[in-house]
Amino acid sequence: MTAPVGVRPLNPSHLAVGRMLLEGETPAGTARRLPMFIGTVRRRLTEIGRRLGAATAVDRAVALLAGGHLPPPSGGMLTPGLRSVDIAVLKVLTKLVPEDTLAEDLRAGDAFLTYLEKLCVRCGARTDAHLVTLAAAWNLLPDLVPHPVPGEEQ
The missing domain is CATH 1.10.10 (Arc Repressor Mutant, subunit A)
Structure with a gap:
């Protein structure tokens, strides 16, 4: 996944909202934690999607990780036995x-x-x-x- 040509990079507000997305937070929970209006959170998620060419929450998470915009969390998590x-x-x-x-x-x-x-x-x-x-x-x-x-x- 690559960002469309001529699109601006993500700013700190986008990255903060993106981090919450990666942590599994809802828009309402993100608004409470940052703190931000829920409409602003939703707008940031839409902007992330447009800037990274990612339509869904999963696509946004993939684009944030694969593009090196945000790292996955580290430490403290055990890998479950996956098949x-x-x-x-x-x-x-x-x-x-x-x-x-x-x-x-x-x-x-x-x-x-x-x-x-x-x-x-x-x-x-x-x-x-x-x-x-x-x-x-x-x-x-x-x-x-x-x-x-x-x-x-x-």
Whole structure:
């Protein structure tokens, strides 16, 4: 995911709201924690989406992480025992792989969404965007976290 050409970078207000998104906070909770009006939080989320070419909360989380705008949280979180199907679901959620790579039973009806809800509960994620952030922090989705180039300053 790349930002559209000619789009301004994220400012500190966008990054603060983005951090709350990565932490699984709701717009109302973000407004209370920052403090900010809820309309301002929603506007910042929309602006983040426009600037990074990300339509959904998950897309915004992916763009914030993959673009190096914000790092995943570190320390204190244990990786739950995830199976290969869990990783496959995470990769489809983040659009790292197409949906047709999933087993047929996960593509039928609401099976994917139901599985995703249960995965959030197992991982202690508050939202799908938070689940993506946790997976990145656990290094389960290494494509979402830019790695420094040897010899370049961090």
